[in-house]
Amino acid sequence: MAENGRPKVAFFDFACCEGCQLTVVDSLQTHLELVEAVEIVQFREAMTEKGEDYQIAFIEGSCTREQDEARLREIREQADIVVALGACAHIAGVNAIKNVQPSLQDVREYVYGDKWEQYDSYAARPISAVIEVDAVIPGCPIDRFEFLDVVKKLLLGKKPSVPDYPVCVECKLKENVCILETGGTCLGPITRAGCDAIYPTYGVGCLGCRGLISNPNENAMMDVLEEAGLTVEQLMSKMTMFNAYEPAHIGEAVASPAEE
């Protein structure tokens, strides 16, 4: 704890779009007092000062390089509490789409041509695959009110929790017409709630960015999507936009002779 009694907080990012940190900045629009409640010692996107003494670390982004692992371990060593900020840190998010492409070498060559080996990258993984994580704020991007809620709980010494029921629950409470009933496709039945069903509310089926609930019935979900008219390829695409990460892919990537 800082001398003034305010916990020292730092923000870090790895492979990501920094949209979650921007959402943090946006939370100041309604909660400017946040800057009084904590002492921010590092936040590269928004400030020049760079303190390495902090108790709470918010980490955005996926780990996609060996060099990122060392930095993650340093952060873990320093911080009492590590919070995964957003889908990339929580479940590897869209970064993991590359994990399910035919081969990682092909992906790297497609973008960097014959210089592909100069640009280090391995299968994307959530930060929990590298270090222990104390709390997560799911979503792509995070919801700013959920962020504020997590900060409040941490300041009170409580452990933040995330809902473990599907988006459908929140969607029903909003009295939305079910996207699946209107001929669309939606991952709401298996996806973790907490976003206030924002996609269906704006007319788009849930894309699964908050990750799956702990007991998802994926087979039934796929049956429903097939009935809605998706081809097998479209179905796999749908299931892997945010949820492509599987530990098995990491093994494959490491074992792949093409990667040696």
Added chain:
Amino acid sequence: MSTVDVNVNVHHLTRVEGHGNIVVDVQNGELKQCELQIVEAPRFFEAMLRGRPYYEASHITSRICGICATGHATASLRATENALGVEVSEQTELLRKLVFHGEIIDSHVLHVYMLVAPDFFGVGSVLPLASSHPDVVKRALRIKKLSGDLCAMISGRHTHPIAMTVGGFTHLPTIKEMLAVRERLVAAREDMDETISLLATLPWPEFERETEYVSLQKDEEYAFIDGRIATTDGFAYELPDYRNVTNEYLVPHSTAKHTKHNRDSYMVGALARFNNNYDQLHPRAKAAAEELGMKPVVTNSFLNSGAQAVEMVHCVEDSIRIIDELVDRGIEEEPPYEFQGKGGEGVGSCDVPRGILFHNYVIDDDGVIQGANCIIPTGQNYGNIEADMRALVPQILDRPQEEITHMMEMLVRAYDPCISCSTHFLNVEFV
């Protein structure tokens, strides 16, 4: 012969989006090394799009950037629509322009107030300003909330937009919502005036280096979406010929590619648009430019932030105009686009907050993306940033090293670089 030694090594430049380092090495007064190193982890979006259905592209590519998510979604949709031969309605065009204006304001206010202004107040971030200059910070947050709410009204949220889809929107704003935002836009004129007055008092560094300025251009309006590619060196290209402008090449110290056209480098962004399309700015925006002492062609890269403020004024006024037109016409539900079983290749382009952006897709007859290429504004600016650095360093060699470092940081920051955007893209040749 000068005997000055200068060694600038900024490891992870702050108050920019993404990870970059500045390295300047001067030995005996001679510039040995002057680089903006891009060390951001590559993310490979183009490769990730292959094999996925066309309707996922705008949702995936908006995740390239948290700041210009709406811009990426728009360029992505235009590329897809051009590939599939989809015509969009006037209502869709108006709503897209409106949400785009929201993003321009949102991004520019973030850059001008939260990333650039601390340099002039002698602080490391906007946070200390909350107590020392609360009016300034509250004004910035007020403008940002308005632009965010404008985006949310149309697409659900600013980062990442939800309701924008191939052929139109999955959700439409109501007249009542638009009128409420209109009222706030009118009230924001005062904040715009204050912003310009504030910027007019700041001591902008004196630095001139002429370069080629590249942006979209349209006959009928100040271009942000579609149009042709125009440059201050007098060149013009249709969008499908974008590679004639970008000519990408690799440099070893960057995970992002550089580009060049008529000269060794060119500049994109608010200043490039201002220089190319000044005549089409709203009269209030022109008055703002005059107050800032800006008249095209402006060749001081630091004044990119000034051009951003001028564009904020323009976008506030043009948003009011668009809302009036939409309210006049009324909002109509439109049937969703249905895939016609015919693919093709398409280029989409927008002039997003940081400059001209290209998305180029090849889609097959099953609606599956077979090839993708995206060229990002910041990638196009790297060559020009380094050229500016090389020109500026000799002019300020007599200053203390700390000040040289600070000037270099301010120079790079002026371009509002979006580094994580720029690192997953390289020239991709379709096979």
